[in-house]
Every structure is written in C-alpha cells, then in structure tokens.
Amino acid sequence: MEIERMCFRLLAMAGIAVGQATAAGYAVNGDAVLGELIAEVIERNPGIKSAAADHAAAEETIIQAGALPAPMVSLTGHALAPQTRVGPQLAGVTVTQNVPWFGERGDRREAAGRQASADRELLRVRRADAVRAVKTAYYEIGYLDAAIGIAAEEEELLRHYESLARARYAEGAASQQAVLKLQAAITQVRYRRRGLRGDRVAMVAELNALRDRPVRQRFAPVALRDPDAVPVDDDALRILEALGRERAPEVLIAVHAMRRAEVGIRIAQRRYRPELALTGSWGVVAERGDGPGRLNPPPGNGDDTFSVGIGLRVPIYRGALAAGVREAEARFAAAQHEHRSALNRLALAVRGAGARLAATDQQIELYRSALLPQAEQALAASEAAYATGVIGVQELLAGERELLEARLGLARLRADYMKLLAGMERAVGAAFPPGSES
Numbered sequence: 001m002e003i004e005r006m007c008f009r010l011l012a013m014a015g016i017a018v019g020q021a022t023a024a025g026y027a028v029n030g031d032a033v034l035g036e037l038i039a040e041v042i043e044r045n046p047g048i049k050s051a052a053a054d055h056a057a058a059e060e061t062i063i064q065a066g067a068l069p070a071p072m073v074s075l076t077g078h079a080l081a082p083q084t085r086v087g088p089q090l091a092g093v094t095v096t097q098n099v100p101w102f103g104e105r106g107d108r109r110e111a112a113g114r115q116a117s118a119d120r121e122l123l124r125v126r127r128a129d130a131v132r133a134v135k136t137a138y139y140e141i142g143y144l145d146a147a148i149g150i151a152a153e154e155e156e157l158l159r160h161y162e163s164l165a166r167a168r169y170a171e172g173a174a175s176q177q178a179v180l181k182l183q184a185a186i187t188q189v190r191y192r193r194r195g196l197r198g199d200r201v202a203m204v205a206e207l208n209a210l211r212d213r214p215v216r217q218r219f220a221p222v223a224l225r226d227p228d229a230v231p232v233d234d235d236a237l238r239i240l241e242a243l244g245r246e247r248a249p250e251v252l253i254a255v256h257a258m259r260r261a262e263v264g265i266r267i268a269q270r271r272y273r274p275e276l277a278l279t280g281s282w283g284v285v286a287e288r289g290d291g292p293g294r295l296n297p298p299p300g301n302g303d304d305t306f307s308v309g310i311g312l313r314v315p316i317y318r319g320a321l322a323a324g325v326r327e328a329e330a331r332f333a334a335a336q337h338e339h340r341s342a343l344n345r346l347a348l349a350v351r352g353a354g355a356r357l358a359a360t361d362q363q364i365e366l367y368r369s370a371l372l373p374q375a376e377q378a379l380a381a382s383e384a385a386y387a388t389g390v391i392g393v394q395e396l397l398a399g400e401r402e403l404l405e406a407r408l409g410l411a412r413l414r415a416d417y418m419k420l421l422a423g424m425e426r427a428v429g430a431a432f433p434p435g436s437e438s
Contacts, residue, residue: 026131027421027431029225034138037211041134042127044212051119051126058116066109072096084285087293087302091284098313099276107267114260121256124249128426130210135422137207142222143415144200150407151193157400158186164386165393178393185397227417229361230433232354240354240428244346247429251346254339261332268328271321277311349427353420360417367410375403 028035042048074094081088162182169179205215245251287302288294315321382399385391425432 025431027425027433029227029418029421029433031225033220033222034135037134037138037207038131040211041130045126045130045210046212048123048126048130051123055116055119055123058112058119062109062112062116065112066105068105069098069100072098081286084305086298086300087285087288089283089285089305092281093284094279094281096277096279096311099278101270101273101275104267104270107263107270111260111263111267114256114263118253118256118260121249121253124429125253128249128429132422132426134207134210136419137203137210138222139224139415139418139422141200141203141207141219142224142418143411144196144203145221146224146411146415147408148193148196148200150404150411151189151196154400154404155186155189155193158182158189161386161393161396161400162186168389181393181397185400224411224414224418227364227414227421230357230421232357237350237354240424240432241347241350243430244350244428245343248342248346248427249429251339251342251429254335254342258332258335258339261328261335264328265325265332268321268324271324272315272318274315275313277313279309279311281305281307281309283307346427350424353424353427357417357420357424360413360420364410364413364417367406367413372403372406372410375399375406379403 026038028038072095074096076092076094078088078090081090083089162179165178165182169176204217204219207219208215208217283305285302285304288297293301379399379402382391382396386393386396421432
C-alpha cells in the first residue's frame with residue numbers, strides 16, 4: 001500500500017533502520033533466543049489456538065450466510081380420498097423453497113465475511129498480546145539475572161571489605177563495630193539475592209505458561225543487551241500513528257464492524273421487499289374404481305397430478321420494518337464512534353509510549369555518562385580513604401550502596417526500555433523498531 005511505503009521511507013529519513021515488516025513479524029533486536037520464544041508461543045499458546053479456531057469457524061459461516069434457506073417438504077395423506085374426474089387422490093407431496101429478494105444473499109455473505117475478517121484481527125490481537133507478554137517476562141528475567149549477578153558481585157566486594165576490617169581490627173586500627181556493620185551488609189545482600197531469585201521463579205513460571213510448558217521448567221539465564229536508542233520525535237510519532245491506522249488490529253476490527261453495520265442497513269432496508277416462495281406439488285391419484293369409471297375409463301384415468309406455484313411474503317408491518325432500519329442505523333453509528341475511539345486510543349498509546357521511550361533513553365544516557373562513572377570514582381576514593389583510616393566503614397558502605405543502586409538502576413532502565421519498545425510494537429500492530437523481525 002502506498003501509505004505504508006511512504007511511512008517506511010519517512011522512518012528511514014528519521015534515522016530508524018527500516019526492513020520489511022510483515023503482519024506476522026515481531027522485532028527481536030538480534031536476539032535469536034527471543035525469536036525462538038516468540039515462534040514457540042505463536043505455535044503453542046492455547047489462547048492463540050482458541051482464537052485461530054474461532055477465526056476458522058467464522059470463515060465457514062460465509063458459505064452458510066449466502067446459501068438458500070432449506071426447502072420445506074410436506075406430505076399429505078387423505079383418510080377419505082377426494083374424488084376427481086380421473087380417480088381418487090390418495091396423497092400429496094409439496095416442496096416449498098423460499099427465495100430471498102435479489103441481492104440479500106450477497107449482503108449476508110458480505111456481512112459474514114466482515115465478521116470473519118474481524119475475527120482474524122482478534123486472532124492478531126491474541127498473538128500480539130501473547131508476544132508482548134513474552135517480551136515483558138523475558139526482559140524482566142533479564143533484569144533479574146543482571147540484578148542477581150550484581151548482588152553476587154556486591155557480596156564478594158563486601159566480603160573483601162570485611163577481610164580488610166578484620167585485619168585493621170586485629171591491628172587495633174578499627175573497631176569491632178566496623179566488622180559487624182559489614183557482616184550485616186552481607187546478610188542484607190544475601191536477603192536481596194534470595195528475593196530476586198524468588199521473583200525470577202515467578203517470571204519463569206509465567207513465561208512457561210505462555211509457552212504451554214510446565215511452569216516448573218527451567219529457563220536459561222538472559223543477558224540484557226544494551227539497547228540502541230530509537231528516534232521518537234514528533235515526526236516519527238506521526239508516522240507511527242499513521243502506520244497504526246493501517247495495521248493496528250483494534251482499528252481494523254472497528255473498520256470491519258463499520259462495514260458490517262453498513263451491510264446491516266442494506267439488509268434491513270431489503271425487508272421492505274417481498275420474499276418469494278416457489279412451490280411444486282405432486283398428487284398421487286388412483287384409477288377410478290366405481291362402475292362408470294371401470295366401464296368407461298376417462299382419459300388419463302389414474303394419472304398423478306403435478307402443479308407449481310409462487311407465493312410472496314408481504315411486508316405489511318411497516319412499523320416493525322422501520323424499527324429494524326433504525327436499529328441497523330444505530331448500530332452503524334455505534335460502530336463509527338467505536339472506530340473513532342480506537343483511533344484515539346491508538347494516538348494516546350503511541351504518544352505515551354514515545355514520551356516514555358524518550359525519557360527512559362535520557363535516563364539511560366545519564367546513568368551511563370554521569371551517575372555510574374561518578375559512583376565508581378566515588379567508591380574508589382572511599383576505598384583509598386578507608387585503607388588509610390581517613391574515613392570509617394559507614395562512609396565506605398554509603399559509597400558502595402551508591403554504586404550498587406546506580407548499577408541496578410541502569411539494569412532496570414535497560415529492561416524497561418525494551419518493554420517500552422514492545423509496547424509501541426503492540427500499539428501500532430507492526431514490528432518496532434522495524435528491520436528487526438523474527
């Protein structure tokens with residue numbers, strides 16, 4: 001589509017690497033493990049399978065909607081056979097076929113097709129929700145693994161400080177209180193690691209449930225990648241919003257609902273027209289058994305009868321028909337408002353995700369360029385000062401905690417940034433950033 005090609009060209013001008021983003025593609029940012037997880041979830045997730053079955057069922061309704069009504073067959077048997085010129089009529093068979101007015105079957109097929117298309121988009125919604133949940137769990141596991149590693153390094157560093165404090169205490173250069181404070185800090189970091197491991201178990205269980213795997217199944221450690229900044233200025237956000245209007249499943253569901261409601265108006269208006277009923281009858285006639293009939297059989301004696309007929313359903317209850325048209329028009333108006341609401345939700349999601357991405361990117365840069373280096377330098381200075389007795393253990397621990405919080409803060413921001421990218425992808429219904437599909 002021309003608008004989609006224009007969006008991709010503008011994204012490239014905005015500095016975003018652009019690739020061929022298909023409806024089924026999801027950004028993995030070069031992470032093969034994540035790509036395998038997404039493929040596994042799309043294949044195995046029960047919720048996705050349920051939505052796929054619903055869509056398959058909806059596709060089968062299209063043929064049914066355009067089919068003629070089933071014919072009615074009626075049998076008539078006569079206890080006292082009526083006499084005719086050619087003999088008594090014993091029984092009869094009548095077949096009636098109702099025929100909707102011209103164009104009504106096509107409208108019903110179109111309405112069913114629109115519903116099937118909406119169900120297809122609901123399948124995309126289920127897939128997109130599952131993929132976003134996978135990414136959220138995956139990146140959270142990545143943060144927890146990083147935090148557990150940082151906590152382990154912190155414990156090792158505190159043990160080093162404890163050995164220094166013990167040596168100084170043995171030399172009489174420090175008090176036993178310094179050793180006790182360091183031991184308390186070690187206990188705290190152990191408690192922190194235990195809590196992080198518990199959180200990881202819960203996230204792995206959630207990820208396994210999405211994959212339809214046993215919740216206790218182990219999952220390998222996740223190494224968080226340093227995310228590349230994605231431009232989200234006003235021009236890029238406008239382009240993403242335009243792309244979302246073409247690709248976001250919620251918007252497309254609303255579009256199909258509007259088209260289906262339009263067809264519903266036509267169907268309601270067609271009810272003012274008559275409906276045909278075609279009939280064919282066969283009468284079973286026996287030969288005349290009376291005296292005159294046996295002596296002088298009439299021409300066609302005992303021949304069965306055949307007849308055809310046509311009937312009309314007369315739409316005389318105009319009030320009910322008018323109410324049906326008003327109902328269809330009201331449903332169309334509701335579908336229009338829902339479409340507008342979907343567009344507003346899309347714009348809000350894109351702008352909100354863009355603002356959070358920009359703010360998180362700035363925070364990551366602040367941590368990289370200032371907070372983390374400053375904390376490292378401050379701790380190095382504190383270590384030197386502690387070794388010479390200039391400061392006490394309290395100041396040393398304060399410097400160590402600042403570095404710990406800086407490292408954990410950067411790890412949290414990296415994971416949050418990747419989650420925000422997943423949120424933008426969910427909002428626009430296309431791989432984001434483009435060019436990194438699974």
